Amino acid sequence: MQYVYIAAMVLALIGMIVCSKKQKTNPAVQPVAFVLFVIVLISAGLLLNELNVFGGRSSLLANELKFYASQGTKTGDFLKTAMPGKKLLLVADPGFEKNDNVKLLADALREGYGGEVVVDTVELPGNQADAPMPLYMMMKAKDFDAMVEKHPDVGVIVTTVGLPQDANNLKFMKQPADKRPALFLMGLPSGPVPGIMPAIQSGAIVGLIISSPEAKYDVPAPSDPMEAFDIRYVLVTKDNAEQYKGNFTN
Incomplete structure (x- = not known):
């Protein structure tokens, strides 16, 4: 659309020039010149809006996406030191294939970690697209375990959907620490956990x-x-967990 606005501006400006030359001998062209002037103003405004010169919703969204994706960069950078050389599994909500937020987050995680990252979701019985509640409220430990079993070669699980409410029944968490993938939570459901x-x-x-x-x-x-990341979020580990315990415990 930018080219359309530019073309409209150019044509209207040419028309104004022509009208300015003829208005001395033909006063009737003055209204035409005014209409062309309005067209120039409207086209210029639409062009500036298209280019986000005035900001607006699209620029606000882009700003928020930068903050959101920063979690991937921070997580990848942390895991690069804590869990180097492992394959990462990023657990996202259903429909992640078409979700630009998840794509940006996954790319940031890859860049921060410098290794392989795969993305998957927890599959539930029935049609997830018509699910009335968020995934974390519906999934069970067996559903999460089934997803983990699909990726036996991953060394770290990074989940954006939290954990099932019966997380104490997760089979993979009952395995010896050196036999199971590490677990990293990127965000929590609202309320104490x-x-x-x-x-x-x-x-x-x-x-x-x-x-x-x-x-x-x-x-x-x-x-x-x-x-x-530092403007919006905090990375909690065993080293600083005591400081932030009030944010995620009863």
């Missing part, structure tokens, strides 16, 4: 991302994703 604190302190969960108590939401995202 019992059992998270001891799981982090024991290393059963290697990391957890939560919203920062000092998060800012009315600022532009820095070009550096690590700086963007």
